[in-house]
Amino acid sequence: MDYLVTVWDAGGSVPPELALVRKLAERGHRVVVLAGPPLRKGVEAAGASFRAWREVPHRRSPQDPDPFSDADLSSPPQIIGRLVDRIIAGPSAVYAREVGAALDECGSDVLVSSMLMLGGMAAAEARGVPCAVTMPNCLALPARDIPPFGTPWLPARTPLGRLRDAAVNSMATKLWDRGLAPLNATRADLELPSLRHIHDQYTRVARILVLTSPAFDFPTELPANVRYVGPQLDDPVWVEPVELPPGDEPLVLVGMSSTFMNQGDLLRRVVAALDTLPVRGLVTxxxxxxxxxxxxxxxxxxxxxxxxxxxxxxxxxxVSHGGHGTVIKAAAAGVPQLVIPLGRDQLNNGARVVAAGIGLRLKPSAKPTTIAAGVRRLLDEPSFTQRARHLAGPIRGDAQSTAAVTELENLARPVDDHART
Known part of the structure; x- marks a missing residue:
């Protein structure tokens, strides 16, 4: 079958999306990936054909500034506003044109879309092409008993807590809906009905594939089109083999964001912290x-x-910033974690690490002495390692599942119930 995959050059979300591309190609399907030129090497290594964005805002080389960078922003409303203006709604008509043209030219049976490219989803909807949305993190849509996106909270257990979550989700919906007018204008051009809310676009796709393990995420009642299909644990193509620090002391791996989040100072504080402990440190x-x-x-x-x-x-x-890729790989390996969130979904991931008892969370302003104390707790208190190893089994099982590819193949080849009977 023929798949068109749209990928946003957003750092940690790229490897799991390209892992799906690789799995589809290995099953013999034809896959075209629409992305920015910096991702060409990874796309072709996954066995797919590369097609570059034309008008859609994108990086033309790794040295180009990221048009979606949020490193200069400090508040959730600002970050949401930039996403709405620069990818979700502002250029939705451009996404619709380019994705629509690619669907037509490639004769695609299915569109596999990064989760923020709503204009492309609308283009597939207008053509009657099934669309699967990749969500390479924990469930990021409002749902019962799921704390609001971007918060460090655990699931609410009291009426007051549920009221707090509802109020924050309502405010967030209003912020996202600032882009409703341009998105609905794009839909009108495609002769599609208007939406009441930005998030309603997700109710109109065939599948939302959550690329994590339900054993790690908080439980909730899922919408009919949402599936947990397991984490995709591929490393990015730009990693290189390294020699580990010599010695027999415990090894501590450090990884912060693969995008720019002003993390240089934090990395230096982590180095200073590890240097006071009887450990070997590898900082990436x-x-x-x-x-x-x-x-x-x-x-x-x-x-x-x-x-x-x-x-x-x-x-x-x-020790990490709490990006989903690093967190879920560490969880799958049964390794306890110290999470120091810098923004985006990292507070949510840190909350799940703490809730599972597999690690600790600190503020990004933590001093070296505080970071060192956190690492020491992970090493000295065996409960963290015990719980991490216990959780690793189901996460690895979900990572080895073929559920994601099966869902995508079923969209391309819908079951004919009449023929089957």
Missing amino acids: TGPEIDPAEVPGTDRVHVVAAAPHREILPQCAAV
Whole structure:
């Protein structure tokens, strides 16, 4: 079958989406990926054909500034506003044109869309092409007993807590709906009915594929089109083999965002913290931070990148920003975690780490002494490792599932109940 996949160059969300591309290609399907040129190498390595965005805002090279960067913003309303203006609604007509043209030219049976490209979803809807939305994190839509997106809260257990969650979700809906007019204008051009809320676009797609394990996420009653299909644990193509620090001390892996989130100072504080402990540290800065900006020590080595999935089974603890990719890989490896969220969905992921008893969470302003104390707790209190290893089993099982590909194949080849009977 023929699949068109749209990928947003958003750092940690790319490897799990390209993992789906790889799995589809390995099953013999024809896959075209519509993305920015910096992702071409990863797309082709996954076995798909690459097609570059034309008018849609995107990075043309890794050196280009990220048109969606939120590193200069400090509040959720500002971040939501930028997403609405620059990807969700503002350019929705451009997304609709480009995705629609690609669907027509490729003869695609299914559109697999990154979760924020609502204009592309509308283009598929107008053509009657089934659309599956990838959600490479925990469930990010409002749902019963799920704390509001972007908060550090645990599920509400009291009427007052549920009222708080409802109020915050209502405010967030109003912020997202600032883009409703341009999105509805795009839909009108496609001769589609108007939506009451931005999020209603998700109710009109065939599937929402949540790329995590339900064993890690908070339980809720799912909408009819939502499926948990397991985490996709591929590392990005730009990682390189590294030599681990020598010695027998416990190994602590550090990884912050693969996009720019002003994380340089935090990385330096983590290095200072680990250097006071009887551990070996491996700090990966990612593509946006030069390792030279984060001086290492004899016991704490700093590198640009490393194959986290390969190294994690050798680790005693992980320190990260709480991005879903790092968190779920560490959880699958049964390694306790210290999460220091910098924004986006990282507070939500940190809340799930704490709720599962597999780690701790600190503020991004934490001093080296506080970070060192957190790591020491993970190493000295066996309950963190015990719970992490217990949770690792179901997460690894979900990661090995074929559910994601099965869902996508069923969309391309809908079952004919009459023929079957």
